[in-house]
Amino acid sequence: MNNQHRYSRYFTYIAPILRAPIVKTYGSLILxxxxxxxxxxxxxxxxxxxxxxxxKNLENSKQVLAQIIQKSKDLSEARKNYQSLxxxxxxxxxxxxPPVPNLKTVIAALEQNALSNQASxxxxxxxxxxxxxATESAKNLTEIQFTFTLEGSYNNLLNTLNGIKNSxxxxxxxxLTLNKNPESSSILMQIVGKAFxxx
Numbered sequence: 001m002n003n004q005h006r007y008s009r010y011f012t013y014i015a016p017i018l019r020a021p022i023v024k025t026y027g028s029l030i031l032x033x034x035x036x037x038x039x040x041x042x043x044x045x046x047x048x049x050x051x052x053x054x055x056k057n058l059e060n061s062k063q064v065l066a067q068i069i070q071k072s073k074d075l076s077e078a079r080k081n082y083q084s085l086x087x088x089x090x091x092x093x094x095x096x097x098p099p100v101p102n103l104k105t106v107i108a109a110l111e112q113n114a115l116s117n118q119a120s121x122x123x124x125x126x127x128x129x130x131x132x133x134a135t136e137s138a139k140n141l142t143e144i145q146f147t148f149t150l151e152g153s154y155n156n157l158l159n160t161l162n163g164i165k166n167s168x169x170x171x172x173x174x175x176l177t178l179n180k181n182p183e184s185s186s187i188l189m190q191i192v193g194k195a196f197x198x199x
């Protein structure tokens with residue numbers, strides 16, 4: 001009974017407002033605007049967020065595409081420059097970084113430098129490599145890693161090291177160890193390095 005009295009009291013406050021001519025005229029319009037605002041807030045907002053994310057992704061994709069196009073142009077220009085080189089220079093480049101592993105030239109370069117500088121070869125170990133098929137095109141720079149152990153005087157070993165670094169085949173020295181041979185006055189030198197080829 002108390003609850004009914006309370007609700008009827010609220011209704012007595014609201015009823016005159018609902019009977020007002022301005023509310024009767026514009027009430028449905030105001031209600032429609034409120035419903036549309038709620039619809040925009042809860043239904044269209046996620047769609048707008050999705051559109052903004054898609055626009056950002058599109059801009060990123062355009063930047064990546066522009067970079068790829070520029071890289072393609074640069075590679076075309078590099079190929080054109082390479083083709084215009086003197087044949088002797090191209091031959092030297094092919095000798096320095098051949099299109100096949102060609103272990104024979106790596107071994108020959110190491111041995112020749114050791115022998116010409118009177119250094120004794122103790123060991124030569126080449127890490128396993130995968131040899132490409134004849135149908136594969138040469139595009140990626142690949143390494144042939146090796147460990148080369150020599151024995152000799154300090155000056156002979158130093159000259160051998162310089163000869164290896166300046167050989168016709170591109171060889172990079174990545175590690176070097178020098179030890180005195182306890183049984184003689186000579187020095188043991190271990191070179192860890194890598195040669196390159198295009199795979």
